[in-house]
Amino acid sequence: MTTLSPQDEKVVPSGRIERIASDYVLAFDRQLDYPHSYLWSLLAEPEHVAKWLGNLITGWEQGQPYELEVGGTVTGTVLQLNAPLSLQITWEDELDNESVLEWRMLNSNGGTLVQLRARSESRSFLTEGAAGWETILDAFEDVAAGRTPQPQPDRWTKLREAYSREYSVSHTMGTLGKDSGHDSVHFDRLLGADRATIWQALTEPDKFGKWLAPGTLQLQVGGDVRLDFETFSMRGDVTHLLNEQALEYSWCSPEVEQSSVHWLLENSGGKTLLKLRHGLRSKARTAELMALWHERLDALALYLSGAEVHPSAHHREALTHFYRRMAGSAGS
Structure with a gap:
């Protein structure tokens, strides 16, 4: 019998993505074998919050604003504070995405049922947010047990994929990968249109001019490509073409002198998965591209x-x- 290593084991989401009226809700429930008063102290006291979430500048106070450093800066207002049972806050990140978070600590089976609900009108960052809050809850549980939380980038990536599969929702964020030893910008978007429609949006100037940039595209290998963005123009040549499935062209612009853009369309459960890979063959202003x-x-x-x-x-x-911080470089 073959034993799977931890990195090969299938990741199963512990949270849920729910639709309530016009909002989306991330829902988590964890049973922990600690008194709820102890767990409340981890949530409410800034010196403990810093161990698993971030640096809470002002603390929680009913009706008052707060500021939290979690890589970037999150701000919001404390809507409800009912110690030691519940905390409800608004959560506004640096991209102006706003949600409402509610934590509850309930006596349950000799321990505490920790509930977290994150509610937003936007479907952006659903997979990323679900993966992020699950790893944050892992860190909360570590601190409760007296352990020091460790970064889990691999687990976050696998959870992001797992939530996307489980709930058929699209990723929003781009990521950095490698292509033949070079950096490559990766985006995967699950779109609710058929492949033929999206192919037209990628290849017909009167269509891609409405969402990408005005320009021209000669749809044949060796054909010229030009896109005129607001502050710069790019030029390239078509290097690969497979009708309604794949398109690749070279890209030269102020952000990167030598690169290539590859589009791939795949059928996915009645939707279309669009994969964008921008391979960087020279020094690039990566954050600007992303x-x-x-x-x-x-x-x-x-x-x-x-x-x-x-x-x-x-x-x-x-x-x-956002992407400059994620890439860890102020100049790329």
């Missing part, structure tokens, strides 16, 4: 839904800061 693709893929989803696309310089700048 912010650009994040914004334009959001615009693609809006375009496919029939909504108007309105690019925002403020949002692009916020995304750039």
Whole structure:
């Protein structure tokens, strides 16, 4: 009998993604064998919060704003504080995404049932948020047991995939990977349109001009590609083409002199999985590229839904800061 190593074991989400009215809710329930008053102290006292969540600048106070450093800065207001049973806060991150979080500590089976609910109007970052809050709860449990939480990037990645599969929701964030030894920007988006429609949106100038950038594309190997963005233009040549499935072209722009963009479309449970890989063959302003693709893929989803696309310089700048921190480099 073959024994799976921990990294090969299938990750199963412990939380749930629910739809309530027009909102999305991330729901977690954990039974911990500790008194709820003890667990409340880990949630309520800043010196303990710093061990598993982040640096709580001001503490929780009913009706008052707070500030929390968790890599970036999160701000919000304490809506309800009922010690030692429940805490409800608004949670606004650096990208202006807002949600409402509620923690509850309930006596249960000689221990405590810890409940966390995160409610938002937006489906953005559902898989990332679910994976993130699950790993945060892991850290909370470690601190409760007297252990020092350890970073879990591999577990976060596997959880992100698991939530996407389990609840058929799309990733939002891009990630950095490797392609033939070079850095590569990766985005996977699950889109609610058929492959033919998305292919047209990728390849027909009158369509991609509405969400990506005005430009031209000669749909044949060796054909010219030009995209005119607000502040720069890119040029390239088509290097690979497989109708309604794959498109690759070279990319030269101020962000990166030598690179290639590869689009792949796959059928996925009645939806279409779009995979974007931007392989960087020279030094690149990676954060700017990731912010650009994040914004334009959001615009693609809006375009496919029939909504108007309105690019925002403020949002692009916020995304750039977000990806710059994620990439761990102030200059890339």
